[in-house]
Amino acid sequence: MEVLQQTPPTKPSTLRLPPLTLSSPAIVAEHTPCTQHLSILPPELACKLFYSMVDLSRSWTRNRWWLFDRVVESPHRTSFFVRKYGTDECWHEAAQYWQVVFFLYNGRKTELPEVFPELMEAACDYVEKIVNEEMSKRDRFPLEWAGHKPGDQLWHANVAAANCYEGGKDSVGFHSDQLTYLGPYPTIASLSLGTSRTFRLREVVPLDESNKRHARTFNIPLPHNSLIIMHAATQESFKHSIPPQSALDLHQPLYPHPSRPSSPPQPTNCRINITFRFYRPDFNPKSTPKCKCGVPTILRADMKNRHDGRADRYWWTCYAGAENDGKGCDFWQVMDMKAECRGPTFGLLS
């Protein structure tokens, strides 16, 4: 007698898609909330800025923090700059962010802030122009900053974080950028100089969609003198990383080093990244809630509970563990724009 075996009922099958390399700006824009812009600086400025940042990076440090019960060190060197404006008022405003950020990262409070070097300032003008053009083509999210003066550009950079990756082992793991001073839905402009590396993006799939689809990994090659704009909602819905690479194409600079004009340019395995950021006045350090340890908290989006493509909840959590032998507290507070008197934002204006 033939026995018919019944196939057991299966879970709805969700397709696991392989990583996808996004090899042109059009494909980046199709799959991610980012845009890519190639050859954005005049070639000589890009080359000079690369050399000057590599020289400066000799004194940059690897961030260290506590993770559970051990100290971890970031696998690349990093530094932080504030922008000096025409008026002292803006300068002081930017400096207070720096004090807190530098203290958190380096445990020292007394050193003077680094200001944008001249070449970084020149590059920033090009970056701001592109960012504002791109932003004008996109809808704004309700919680985005809308406090710019009438006639002023929508986005400007007032700080920059710089990273140096020397060789294929230097990297940064998957993360989304802390929103503590950026506030919700920030726009971050990330300039790549030197050796090309891969920028990896992966969406955090909301809980209520996790049985329907898997996150896909996207790899974006970052050539010298290119810009990735992480538009609003990137930090709320994606994590990003620069993975280690077993093989690198060395970068061949076009021009000799300005201090060695007669020596031919040498190939290099260094990548410089500068992320230009706008720290929001309504998220200034004085407004950051402190946890039970008495340490300023950090702001994160509730990435797992997004609805209609939007994060609608953010929370302040203890960060003391990162600098205090790994010992923090259980402080957790939902961010309340109204009660915390934040804004103006696009949503609250309309």
Ligand SMILES: O=C(O)CCC(=O)C(=O)O
């Ligand atoms: O090097 C990069 O392109 C990314 C750096 C980064 O993610 C960061 O500084 O937060």
Ligand SMILES: [Fe+2]
């Ligand atoms: Fe980042």
